[in-house]
Amino acid sequence: MNSTEVTKLQNYLQKLFDNQNIQVKIRPNQTDSVEVYMKDEYIGLIYKDEDEGEVSYDFQMAILDFDLQ
Numbered sequence: 001m002n003s004t005e006v007t008k009l010q011n012y013l014q015k016l017f018d019n020q021n022i023q024v025k026i027r028p029n030q031t032d033s034v035e036v037y038m039k040d041e042y043i044g045l046i047y048k049d050e051d052e053g054e055v056s057y058d059f060q061m062a063i064l065d066f067d068l069q
Contacts, residue, residue, distance in 0.1 A: 001034055010023060022036065024036055045060050
């Protein structure tokens with residue numbers, strides 16, 4: 001993903017969740033995904049999917065069982 005897409009994704013997530021602490025960062029040596037952070041804590045990945053000229057983004061976040069305690 002390019003820097004324009006990263007900025008658009010970050011702005012969208014910040015507005016959606018009303019939280020300016022969300023950061024979207026380019027991953028080294030990866031072009032199909034970016035990392036998502038809340039302040040300095042890594043929370044997940046966003047993958048870009050292009051199919052038949054349509055583009056979508058998939059947010060993946062792992063939640064560990066001990067985090068739910």
